[in-house]
Amino acid sequence: MVELARFAKMNGLGNAIIVADMRGRKDRVTPEAARALAEDPVTRFDQIMAIHDPVTPGTDNYIEILNCDGSQAQACGNGTRCVVQALAGETGRTSFTFETKAGILTAEEHENGLISVDMGKPRFGWKDIPLAEEFANTRRIELQIGPIDAPVLHSPSVASMGNPHAIFWVDRDVNEYALDRFGPMLENHPIFPERANITIAQVTSPSSLTMRTWERGAGLTLACGSAACAAAVSAARTGRTGRRVKVTLPGGDLEIFWREDDHVIMTGPAEWEFSGRFDPATGAWERETEGAA
Numbered sequence: 001m002v003e004l005a006r007f008a009k010m011n012g013l014g015n016a017i018i019v020a021d022m023r024g025r026k027d028r029v030t031p032e033a034a035r036a037l038a039e040d041p042v043t044r045f046d047q048i049m050a051i052h053d054p055v056t057p058g059t060d061n062y063i064e065i066l067n068c069d070g071s072q073a074q075a076c077g078n079g080t081r082c083v084v085q086a087l088a089g090e091t092g093r094t095s096f097t098f099e100t101k102a103g104i105l106t107a108e109e110h111e112n113g114l115i116s117v118d119m120g121k122p123r124f125g126w127k128d129i130p131l132a133e134e135f136a137n138t139r140r141i142e143l144q145i146g147p148i149d150a151p152v153l154h155s156p157s158v159a160s161m162g163n164p165h166a167i168f169w170v171d172r173d174v175n176e177y178a179l180d181r182f183g184p185m186l187e188n189h190p191i192f193p194e195r196a197n198i199t200i201a202q203v204t205s206p207s208s209l210t211m212r213t214w215e216r217g218a219g220l221t222l223a224c225g226s227a228a229c230a231a232a233v234s235a236a237r238t239g240r241t242g243r244r245v246k247v248t249l250p251g252g253d254l255e256i257f258w259r260e261d262d263h264v265i266m267t268g269p270a271e272w273e274f275s276g277r278f279d280p281a282t283g284a285w286e287r288e289t290e291g292a293a
C-alpha cells in the first residue's frame with residue numbers, strides 16, 4: 001500500500017506551483033510522477049517544490065525543484081514564496097532557511113502577506129552560467145535569432161541565479177515577440193549546455209521593466225521569479241536601471257532589490273488554490289479540499 005504525500009496547488013503570480021510535503025520520507029518525487037501531474041489539467045503546474053527534511057544543520061528544509069518536463073531546477077523564486085506561505089500557515093513562523101541545489105537561501109513573510117526571498121548572489125562568469133564557449137563580457141554575448149542583417153532578438157545579457165538565464169533587451173512591447181516560437185530554439189541552443197531560461201525584457205524607466213519568460217523545462221509561464229532577478233541585475237549591470245526595480249510580468253509585479261552586499265531580494269505574493277494527496281512514484285492523486293481550481 002503506497003503512502004500518499006500531501007500537496008498544495010498554489011501559484012506565485014500565476015506561475016503554477018505544486019508544494020509537495022515529502023518531510024519524514026526517504027522517497028523522491030519521480031520525473032514520471034511530475035509529468036503525469038503536469039498532464040492533468042487540474043494539477044497542471046510549472047514547478048513542483050518538494051519539501052524534504054533538512055540536510056545541512058541550521059537549515060529548515062531541503063527543497064527539490066522539478067520542472068513539468070520532469071527535469072530538475074536549481075532555483076525557483078515564485079515556488080519558494082509558495083513554500084514560505086504554506087509553512088508559515090502551518091507553523092506560525094515567518095522566517096525560514098532552505099537549501100536547494102543552488103545553495104542556502106533565506107525567506108520571510110511580511111505582515112502584509114507579501115514574501116521576500118533572498119535569492120543569493122548572481123554569477124556572471126561564462127562557466128558559471130554555463131556557456132559552451134568563453135565570453136569575457138556576459139553583459140552582451142553574441143547570439144541572435146532572425147535574419148543575419150536584421151535580427152529579431154540579439155546580444156542577450158546572461159546571468160546565473162543558481163539557474164541559467166539569458167535576457168534579450170527589446171525596445172518594443174514584449175508581447176509583440178513570438179516567444180513561443182523562439183523560446184524552444186533558444187532554450188536548447190548549443191551555447192547553453194544546460195539549456196537556459198529565455199527572457200525578453202523592455203526597460204520602461206530607471207526603476208521598472210516589463211518582461212516575459214520562456215522557462216527551461218516548462219515553456220511560457222505567467223511569471224518567473226529567478227528570471228525577474230536575472231533581468232533586474234543585468235539591467236543594473238548594463239546601466240539600464242538602478243538596483244531597485246519593479247518588474248512587471250504577465251501575472252503581475254515583483255519588486256527586486258540588488259543589495260550592495262550583492263544579494264538579490266525578490267518580494268511578491270503567493271496564493272493557495274487547493275490541497276490533495278498524491279503518489280510521488282506515479283503522480284496518481286486525490287483532492288483533499290475544495291478550492292478555486
Ligand SMILES: N[C@@H](CCC[C@H](N)C(=O)O)C(=O)O
Pocket residue numbers: 015046047067072073074075076077078079163164197215216217218221223224225226227
Ligand atoms: N519559475 C521559476 C523558475 C523555474 C526553474 C526554471 N524553469 C529552470 O529550469 O531553471 C522561478 O520563479 O524562478
